[in-house]
Amino acid sequence: MKSRLRVLRAERGWSQADLAERIGVSRQAVNALETDKHDPSLGLAFRIAAVFDRAVEEIFDNPHRTEGPG
Amino acid sequence: MNPFTTGPASREYQLATAGWFTLYGVILFTVAWAVDGRGLAAPWVYPAAVAPALPIAGFLWTVLRFMDRSDEYVRAVLGKTYVIAVHLTLLLCVAWGFLEVYAGFRHLALFWVFPVFWVAVAVTGRFIRTTR
Structure with missing residues (x-):
């Protein structure tokens, strides 16, 4: 699942470890999310969305939606 | 990592x-x-x-x-690693068992299954990085 996680994290000047601490996962998990090696659970996706104050689909592409969000 | x-x-x-x-x-x-x-x-x-x-x-x-x-990523990678390692161990043990029966290979005691499994975990763990 493609995501804009790396860009959003870089915009805030956070390291992977910083983001990991904020969302309560390991640095490896953040790396796996950014390199498309892991699709987050719904709970984790919501936590990430809350940290960046964005909707989930503004961060993670929804491969099932044919039109844009909203 | x-x-x-x-x-x-x-x-x-x-x-x-x-x-x-x-x-x-x-x-x-x-x-x-x-x-x-x-x-x-x-x-x-x-x-x-x-x-x-x-x-x-x-x-x-x-x-x-x-x-x-x-966390969920580590848990999924660990689970995937163990599932693959278990099946590699089963594959090796079943293959060796039939080699004993049909090809006269030396009999190995069942306690070797345990170290074989840990070798399989170590090898598999080096390659599994994705949860898909």
Whole structure:
């Protein structure tokens, strides 16, 4: 699942470890999310969305939606 | 980045795993000494022969605890690694069993399954990085 996680994290000047601490996962998990090696659970996706104050689909592409969000 | 080798949960996992391996070795050598060296016989030889298998229950507890304390990514990678390692071990053991029956290969005792499984975990763990 493609995501804009790396860009959003870089915009805030956070390291992977910083983001990991904020969302309560390991640095490896953040790396796996950014390199498309892991699709987050719904709970984790919501936590990430809350940290960046964005909707989930503004961060993670929804491969099932044919039109844009909203 | 290896999810099994960084973070506090993984350090505890590695320490506990090393501890269970040590206990396994100590029990194994003690039983071998008691049976071969001191002539331990029935009825005590039965619990003594089973004793080296007991640390395997400790391994299970350690793995489940590590999974419980890990995040969803590490948990999924660990689960995938163990599933593949179990099936690699089954594949090797079944293949060897038929090689014994049909091709005259040397008989190997069943206790070799345990070290074979851990070798399979170590090898598989080096390659599994995706949860898909």
